[in-house]
Amino acid sequence: MPSVVWTAWRHLPLVQELPEKLLQEQLDGGQSFRWQRLADGTWRGVLGACLVEVRAAQGGLDWRGRQGQLVAERMLHNYFDATGGQAVAVDQLPWRSDPVLAAAIKNFSGLRILRHDPHETLIGFLCSSNKRILQIKVMVAALARTMGEVVVDDYHALPSWSRLARATDAELKACALGYRAAFIRGTAQRLEARPHWVEEMQKLSTPDLLIELQTLPGVGPKVAACVALFGFGRLESFPVDTWVVQALASAYQLKGWKPEQLAEFGRMHFGEAAGLAQQYLFAAARAGLLSVPAEVKPRPLKRKSKQSPKRRG
DNA sequence: GTCCAGGATTCAG
């Protein structure tokens, strides 16, 4: 029996609006795996230990939380980039000389990188390899339901690393993680011994952060890039997944390029907010907007010559 | 039944 007592709906102004169609892409487009759309278009999600609902509204979002938890407004303000800082970053992307990017931005105008919690981001993307977004959501929900603390009713927070580290085989099996169960457990065992890992990694430069994340079990280049981008807000991080490989191959004439080469291209071509550009291209590719190669090709970029790998102590 | 999924790891060459 439901026991959630909601606050009244409140308005959260956003410099960049999020109309319903864009809100869908924003909350169900592979950045977060914790939101579900209700029948009336409202989105319900658990962020940290907060159960919240949001819905599109003129000038921003309407939102509500559990009674007595108006503090969630501050979190949502940051989560959705209410001040529009990313609008400035988008304008600094090379869309004026890149018709592919310009079209993607136009189609998803206002799309932003959500500012997710690093812990929750890492759990989500540890589950992401070789899985579709819908299936990732199922796995993450199972982790919460099985081992996460109750927030209210059937809504659970995501489990801590220490809880995940002592998960039984049966518990992990119940989450249908497949071979990713070893990733979750392995990373949990590493990070439970490091309670301040977020603060420590936040201090690192983005290249060092990516290297550090990749020392964790189940974290390779792509997952590390996603955690850096969505979890640590590093807008220059450029994840290369199957969609981006496809998008760059068809729309940028980069067929046959390997992921690492494409990541280098992305950083060089798109610059400081490459990850933001990546999200626009990702959305456009998934929407089938890049299936036909662009007529105008951007100026070709020379391949970088191989460089010896950096050794670190 | 076959193929693929916001890949990472391990193994062969």
Added chain:
DNA sequence: CTGAATCATGGA
């Protein structure tokens, strides 16, 4: 070093 095989699971 590079490229291929393998991983567990569910949906199309």
